[in-house]
Amino acid sequence: xxxxxxxxxxxxxxxxxxxxxxxxxxxxxxxxxxxxxxxxxxxxxxxxxxxxxxxxxxxxxxxxxxxxxxxxxxxxxxxxxxxxxxxxxxxxxxxxxxxxxxxxxxxxxxxxxxxxxxxxxxxxxxxxxxxxxxxxxxxxxxxxxxxxxxxxxxxxxxxxxxxxxxxxxxxxxxxxxxxxxxxxxxxxxxxxxxxxxxxxxxxxxxxxxxxxxxxxxxxxxxxxxxxxxxxxxxxxxxxxxxxxxxxxxxxx
Numbered sequence: 251x252x253x254x255x256x257x258x259x260x261x262x263x264x265x266x267x268x269x270x271x272x273x274x275x276x277x278x279x280x281x282x283x284x285x286x287x288x289x290x291x292x293x294x295x296x297x298x299x300x301x302x303x304x305x306x307x308x309x310x311x312x313x314x315x316x317x318x319x320x321x322x323x324x325x326x327x328x329x330x331x332x333x334x335x336x337x338x339x340x341x342x343x344x345x346x347x348x349x350x351x352x353x354x355x356x357x358x359x360x361x362x363x364x365x366x367x368x369x370x371x372x373x374x375x376x377x378x379x380x381x382x383x384x385x386x387x388x389x390x391x392x393x394x395x396x397x398x399x400x401x402x403x404x405x406x407x408x409x410x411x412x413x414x415x416x417x418x419x420x421x422x423x424x425x426x427x428x429x430x431x432x433x434x435x436x437x438x439x440x441x442x443x444x445x446x447x448x449x450x451x452x453x454x455x456x457x458x459x460x461x462x463x464x465x466x467x468x469x470x471x472x473x474x475x476x477x478x479x480x481x482x483x484x485x486x487x488x489x490x491x492x493x494x495x496x497x498x499x500x501x502x
Contacts, residue, residue: 252279265280266279283296284296303341304339310341310368312329312331315330315360318359325345326346327346329344329392330344331389335371340371342393344376344392345375347376348377354468354469354470354471357369357438357469366444367443369444371439380392408432408433410473411433418476421453422437432473434474447467
């Protein structure tokens with residue numbers, strides 16, 4: 251399913267399409283992936299020649315996200331790195347700034363220019379990026395900051411206070427496979443990402459008969475905030491008068 255070249259771009263065609271080292275009568279396409287042949291017919295994937303990463307099935311250039319982040323005046327510099335969370339690759343954005351930033355506002359801004367799968371799950375703001383003793387950016391230390399950043403997630407569990415919050419918690423817990431989830435836990439900081447977000451939106455519409463936009467999650471990525479938004483904007487939402495939130499007990 252590959253064309254023989256780029257339309258009206260001979261220079262790019264010459265750069266990407268090369269004579270095959272296996273058969274000079276055929277052509278190979280230079281993908282940007284790095285690999286090595288370990289046995290006849292077996293090629294081991296080694297990574298990328300550029301900075302592109304694959305997240306949730308999408309090929310992403312972190313540089314595009316970094317550019318959009320630096321368009322936001324308070325952010326002087328931005329670095330986006332892939333991180334491993336629960337055996338899944340997710341994006342973590344590191345922003346150099348001396349101001350206090352609202353993460354929900356940054357996510358909402360990015361949603362105007364980027365598809366949802368390119369919006370990082372985590373944001374860490376620093377006054378100065380860590381450097382190695384040679385003065386280069388210390389990527390290893392940045393990734394370590396993401397690991398210690400787990401402790402910044404709200405660890406004070408708050409149970410649902412009404413029928414709507416209880417149902418939203420139930421949906422989140424099923425999709426995220428995480429128990430318990432409090433009403434003030436941030437969706438993106440407890441393992442949520444773009445693909446799971448789409449499933450939440452679909453399930454909320456199916457089970458509660460209310461429409462929630464993906465962009466709403468960037469504004470209010472908590473159960474409490476989402477429930478308030480639904481109550482204020484969904485005029486067709488009717489909470490049962492006699493509804494009692496399901497009681498849950500968790501091991502201490």
